[in-house]
Amino acid sequence: MKIKEFKHVLPLIFALSMLFLTSCNPEQKANTKLQPALVSKKDLSEVKAGYCSPSLNASFYVALSKAVQSNVEAYGMKFIAVDGQGDITKQITGIEDMVAKGVKVLIINPIDPKALVSTINAATQAGVAVFILDSYIDPSAHYVSSVFANNTLNGELVGEWVVAQMGSQKINAAIISGNQGNQAGKEKRMGFMSGLAEGQLRTKGKTDFTITAQGWGGWENNEGLKAMEDILSAHPEINVLMAENDAMAIGALRAVEELGKKTNIMVASFDGQKEALKLIKQGKYGVSALNSPNRLGKLVVESAVRYLNGDRYLDKVMYTQSLLIDKNNVAQFYDPKANF
Incomplete structure (x- = not known):
């Protein structure tokens, strides 16, 4: 079964204004400078993009935060991050602080699927484009899209x-x-x-x-x-x-x-x-x-860039590609210098 990383259809004018570049390399190497996969029609240099992690006490969360940051900065945006430290109160306070600082994009990895709903809805009402990453949020939350491994x-x-x-x-x-x-x-x-x-x-x-x-x-x-x-x-x-x-x-x-x-x-x-x-x-x-932090970070930031360029046809749920790594293909993916 093949899962596509995104499957929405863009309007013709928008499609002509965006160039999607592909890479034959299965994973971004740790010592390779990240190149953006899209060419933005708009200048994003004044855009602030915020990321709220549930914690940074696990290598996966650290790698995911770095992946989001490197992709955000590859598009010229300004990156702001908050570490939830496993505490929902810290996540709420951090998100509110980033909204007050004028972020246009918020990427949130929720600690609790229900406790952040009112905070997310307030951010959306304030005009912030909210994206959910890796962990689930209650359906009553108002956000643009969500990105997960399947x-x-x-x-x-x-x-x-x-x-x-x-x-x-x-x-x-x-x-x-x-x-x-x-x-x-x-x-x-x-x-x-x-x-x-x-x-x-x-x-x-x-x-x-x-x-x-x-x-x-x-x-x-x-x-x-x-x-x-x-x-x-x-x-x-x-x-x-x-x-x-x-x-x-x-x-x-x-x-x-x-x-x-x-x-x-x-x-x-x-x-x-x-x-x-x-x-x-x-x-x-x-x-x-x-369940690649690199692929999750890449897809969620690409989706945010598409939204900032006017695309309102993003799927509500998007998945990264599903695949297995075993002795037959491990050489393609193993990188001792990788963040994760």
Whole structure:
């Protein structure tokens, strides 16, 4: 299934005024100066673009903030950033402060899907173009567009990949999730189970996988390790681990190694973090579904530039391309100098 990064139709005049450039390079290298993918019809040098991160305590969030900044600055806009520090009050205050400073574009990665609604609506009413990035917002919020990785499809692809790799072996899988109530995590694991079922129905005509255990790792390496220790203690028979991000999966793999577990465990996860890709190259890690900060930052800023140039035909929800990274293509994506 092919997902297009954007699929709206531009009016003819607008289409003639914008030039979309493509690159054969799958990821922006860390030491390469970013070039804008669009040519803006308008001078954006006086435009202030704000970004509000949920926190900067994880490498993914740091890389995402850098990706947004580099894309904003590539178009000549002025970049302003606020770190929510995991505190919804700080996000609200930071957004209000950026609106007061005269930002024309706000890109927000919400901590809480409901708590920011009134703040976002006030920004929109003040004439700010608001874009939602990576995390969900309640439908009652008024914003231009939202940009995500397609978590459900990524989960399905991971599940089908696991079935193909495990062949005739009985799948006893453990899942390490981020935190309860997180919509992205729910989509990943539901997609994963759907992919397992579809893959087995297609190849076996029946399903016989078991989700043996679920742990909670808080999206962090050390918490993933602790969750895996508990899982292995109660269920030493597991042979597949699906973690909802690479950080938890890498921690879980440490637990496997520290406990001296002899049985091979197939590790499958999400994000395409460079440490996970290195482990894939070493044959210690199975697959990671790409959730690229570079691609997220690129798409959301491109969408903002289109809006600033008069495009009012943006999709309400846009997805980055879904793909898997395993031993067959990891060389195309692994960059030890990457931010993430």
